[in-house]
Amino acid sequence: MIDLKLGRMSPAESERLRAFDGEHVWHPYAPMPATSPAELVVEASGVRLTLADGTELIDGMSSWWAAIHGYRNPVLDAAVTAQLGKMAHVMFGGLTHPAAIGLAERLVALTPEPLTKVFFADSGSVAVEVAIKMALQYWRAQGRPERHRLLTLRGGYHGDTFGDMAVCDPVNGMHQLFSDVLARHVFAPSPPLGYLAEPDEAYLKELSALADAHAHELAGIIVEPVVQGAGGMRFYAPEYLRALRDLADEHGVPLILDEIATGFGRTGELWGCDHAELAPDIMCVGKALTGGYMTMAATLCTERVATTLTSGEGGALMHGPTFMANPLAASVASASIDLLLSRDWRAEVDAIEAILTARLEGAADLPGVADARVLGAIGVIEAEEPVDTRAVQELVMDHGVWLRPFGKLVYAMPPYVCTEDETGHIADALYAVAESLGA
Numbered sequence: 001m002i003d004l005k006l007g008r009m010s011p012a013e014s015e016r017l018r019a020f021d022g023e024h025v026w027h028p029y030a031p032m033p034a035t036s037p038a039e040l041v042v043e044a045s046g047v048r049l050t051l052a053d054g055t056e057l058i059d060g061m062s063s064w065w066a067a068i069h070g071y072r073n074p075v076l077d078a079a080v081t082a083q084l085g086k087m088a089h090v091m092f093g094g095l096t097h098p099a100a101i102g103l104a105e106r107l108v109a110l111t112p113e114p115l116t117k118v119f120f121a122d123s124g125s126v127a128v129e130v131a132i133k134m135a136l137q138y139w140r141a142q143g144r145p146e147r148h149r150l151l152t153l154r155g156g157y158h159g160d161t162f163g164d165m166a167v168c169d170p171v172n173g174m175h176q177l178f179s180d181v182l183a184r185h186v187f188a189p190s191p192p193l194g195y196l197a198e199p200d201e202a203y204l205k206e207l208s209a210l211a212d213a214h215a216h217e218l219a220g221i222i223v224e225p226v227v228q229g230a231g232g233m234r235f236y237a238p239e240y241l242r243a244l245r246d247l248a249d250e251h252g253v254p255l256i257l258d259e260i261a262t263g264f265g266r267t268g269e270l271w272g273c274d275h276a277e278l279a280p281d282i283m284c285v286g287k288a289l290t291g292g293y294m295t296m297a298a299t300l301c302t303e304r305v306a307t308t309l310t311s312g313e314g315g316a317l318m319h320g321p322t323f324m325a326n327p328l329a330a331s332v333a334s335a336s337i338d339l340l341l342s343r344d345w346r347a348e349v350d351a352i353e354a355i356l357t358a359r360l361e362g363a364a365d366l367p368g369v370a371d372a373r374v375l376g377a378i379g380v381i382e383a384e385e386p387v388d389t390r391a392v393q394e395l396v397m398d399h400g401v402w403l404r405p406f407g408k409l410v411y412a413m414p415p416y417v418c419t420e421d422e423t424g425h426i427a428d429a430l431y432a433v434a435e436s437l438g439a
C-alpha cells in the first residue's frame with residue numbers, strides 16, 4: 001500500500017510493481033522485457049522526486065526539458081483544478097473554448113511577430129509532423145508537388161514518428177533500420193561546434209551549395225535553433241541560423257524552427273531564434289509549454305503559409321488530433337507562461353548557467369572526457385566513449401540527483417526554480433561523472 005503521508009511504500013509492494021513494470025511496461029528506447037529496472041517515483045514536489053523507499057532526488061532533467069517550474073507548483077495545480085471544474089476535454093472540431101483561445105493569444109504575443117496562426121498538437125512529435133505537412137501542403141497548393149524535400153542538419157532530433165524520424169540525424173535516428181520507408185530529405189553536415197565559434201566560411205559555402213543543388217525540389221528548411229538537443233546536445237553559432245534564414249529567403253521556402261527543446265528560456269533567450277534575431281515561417285513549441293504538467297505542443301505559422309495552403313486543394317490543413325487543444329493542458333500552459341513571465345526567468349537561467357560553468361570548469365580536461373559545455377540552463381559532459389548508463393545513474397543518485405545519460409552524453413537541464421544550492425548539487429553530480437570516466 002502507498003502511505004500517502006510519507007509517499008512511501010512497503011519494500012514488498014515496491015518490488016512487485018517494479019517487477020511487473022520490467023516485464024510488461026515499455027519505457028522510452030528500451031528493450032522488452034527491461035534489462036535494467038526503472039526507478040519507482042511515488043511523488044514529486046518542488047525540484048525533487050520521491051522514490052518508493054523515501055529517497056529524494058533533485059531532478060536535473062526537468063522531466064526532459066519540461067518541468068521548468070518544478071513539480072506540484074501551487075499556481076499550476078490550481079489552473080488544472082479550476083479547469084477540471086469546467087470540463088476536462090471537448091472535441092475541437094467545430095467547437096472552441098476559452099482555454100485554447102487564451103493560450104493561442106499568449107503564443108501569438110510571445111513568439112516572433114510574423115507567427116500569428118496556431119495549430120495545437122498533442123505532442124512535440126505531432127507538432128513537427130504538422131510543420132512538415134504545412135510545408136508540403138504549402139507547395140502542393142501552389143501546384144508544385146515536386147517540392148517535397150526538406151533541408152536539415154545532421155545531429156538533429158525532431159521526434160519519433162516516421163515523418164519526424166526522416167529529418168532526425170541519420171545515425172542517431174537509426175535510418176538504416178527504416179531506410180526503405182523513410183522519406184529522403186537533404187542533410188547538411190552538423191554546424192561546427194560552439195556557440196561562440198567564428199563562422200566557418202567553407203561550411204557556409206557547403207550549406208549554400210547543397211541548397212542550390214536541391215533548389216528545384218526543396219519544400220523547406222527544418223532545424224533546431226542554436227541547440228541540437230537529443231541528437232547530440234550540440235551548441236552552434238547563431239550566425240549559421242542566420243545563414244539558413246537567408247537560404248530560405250533566397251529559395252523562397254519556409255524556415256521551420258523546432259523550438260520544442262529550446263523554447264521558453266532554456267538557452268538564455270526566450271526562443272532559440274532570438275539569439276540570431278530572426279523569425280521562422282513555421283515554429284514548433286512543446287516540452288516546457290505546459291510546465292511539464294500535460295502533453296501538449298503547438299505549431300505556429302505565418303499568415304502567408306496559412307493562406308497559401310488554405311487556397312489549395314482541400315482548402316484546409318489536413319490534420320486533427322482527437323485531443324487537440326485539450327482544455328486541461330491549455331489552461332496549465334497559459335498558467336505556466338504567465339508564471340514564467342511573472343518571474344525574472346532570465347536571471348534564473350543566467351544563475352544556473354553561471355553555476356554550471358563555474359563548477360564544470362576543468363571537466364573537459366579530465367581523462368575520458370571529450371568536451372564539457374554550458375549554454376543557458378543546459379550543462380553537458382561529452383565522454384570519449386559511450387557511458388555505462390546504470391553506473392552513471394548510481395553515481396549521480398549517490399549525489400542525490402537524477403540524470404539520464406544517453407550514448408556519450410551526460411547532461412543536465414535543471415528546473416529554473418532550483419536554488420543555488422540545488423543547482424550546485426546537480427553540477428557537482430555532473431563533475432563527479434566526468435571524474436569517473438577516466439577511472
Ligand SMILES: *Cc1c(COP(=O)(O)O)cnc(C)c1O
Nearest residue numbers: 123124125157158159229260261
Ligand atoms: C522532444 C523533442 C521532440 C518530440 O517531442 P515529443 O513531445 O517527445 O513528441 C521534437 N523536437 C525536439 C527538438 C525535441 O526536443
